[in-house]
Amino acid sequence: MTMTDGFVARSLDEVRFWSRIMKEHSLFLRLGFRCEDTQLINEANQFYSIFENIENRANAFTIGTDPQTIQRFNDEVRNAATYIWAFKRKVLGLILSCQLPGANNFPLLVDHVSREANYFRNRLTELNAGRLEPLPDAIIDENVFFLRIMADHAKFIGHLLDPSERKLVEQAENFSQEFDQLLFQARDMDSMRPQSQTGPLLDQFLDQNRVSVKSLRDFKKTARDLIDACRIKSIIHPLLADHVFREAERFLFIIDMFENSLTGKSVPAPQTMMEH
Numbered sequence: 001m002t003m004t005d006g007f008v009a010r011s012l013d014e015v016r017f018w019s020r021i022m023k024e025h026s027l028f029l030r031l032g033f034r035c036e037d038t039q040l041i042n043e044a045n046q047f048y049s050i051f052e053n054i055e056n057r058a059n060a061f062t063i064g065t066d067p068q069t070i071q072r073f074n075d076e077v078r079n080a081a082t083y084i085w086a087f088k089r090k091v092l093g094l095i096l097s098c099q100l101p102g103a104n105n106f107p108l109l110v111d112h113v114s115r116e117a118n119y120f121r122n123r124l125t126e127l128n129a130g131r132l133e134p135l136p137d138a139i140i141d142e143n144v145f146f147l148r149i150m151a152d153h154a155k156f157i158g159h160l161l162d163p164s165e166r167k168l169v170e171q172a173e174n175f176s177q178e179f180d181q182l183l184f185q186a187r188d189m190d191s192m193r194p195q196s197q198t199g200p201l202l203d204q205f206l207d208q209n210r211v212s213v214k215s216l217r218d219f220k221k222t223a224r225d226l227i228d229a230c231r232i233k234s235i236i237h238p239l240l241a242d243h244v245f246r247e248a249e250r251f252l253f254i255i256d257m258f259e260n261s262l263t264g265k266s267v268p269a270p271q272t273m274m275e276h
Helices: 005-032 038-060 067-096 107-129 135-160 166-191 199-228 238-263
Strands: none
Touching: 005 038, 005 067, 005 107, 005 238, 038 067, 067 107, 107 135, 135 166, 135 199, 135 238, 166 199, 199 238
């Protein structure tokens, strides 16, 4: 990838989406700390401000912005993503060594948000180096990453719904099992590389995953709307419900983008690009 409009558009799309995600992670972590964890709360607040600033600046750029400016911006954002990744791993270490008894951040959730920070910083490194993966590798790697994210989301939803919401808890558990199986299949495709990377196999791989992601996306949308209307019992923050819905939408867009590259079908631009 050369320093062209394509580079700028792709960079801005990634930064706009993931900087908002990082900002919200800061909020969710802060809400899970105990009131006496003032240093961790302050650090989370600082990261919230940092990524809110990054998000605002990214939204002010356009695809006509000088690519060199975007390259420098990407470097700055990557550094911020590295710092928040380190913060998240520090928090995970504190939880797993029983130094935050009574706090409300699941270890898996903290690991989950650290994986997303690592994904974000690696993507910015690839963009600035002009070394995006070949399509067959990207299809498998992105699906392995996002299928695990979706499986985690189902587990979090199941654990944050009130236990009396038995039907919704059961649905979340079913999605958790479904995405665990899809993740195992994706890892099998991964271990069979490069022989597994034929057009028909990759096409079927995307089709199968799309069906499940759409179902989970719709479940998340329903849950988000019910939470917004105060119609179900849970300890899920309304913003968290919207957060996991947006990540499912993102995964669907990526699947469609890969499908377009394999078959030549047209795919609409992501919402973040259309908004600016």
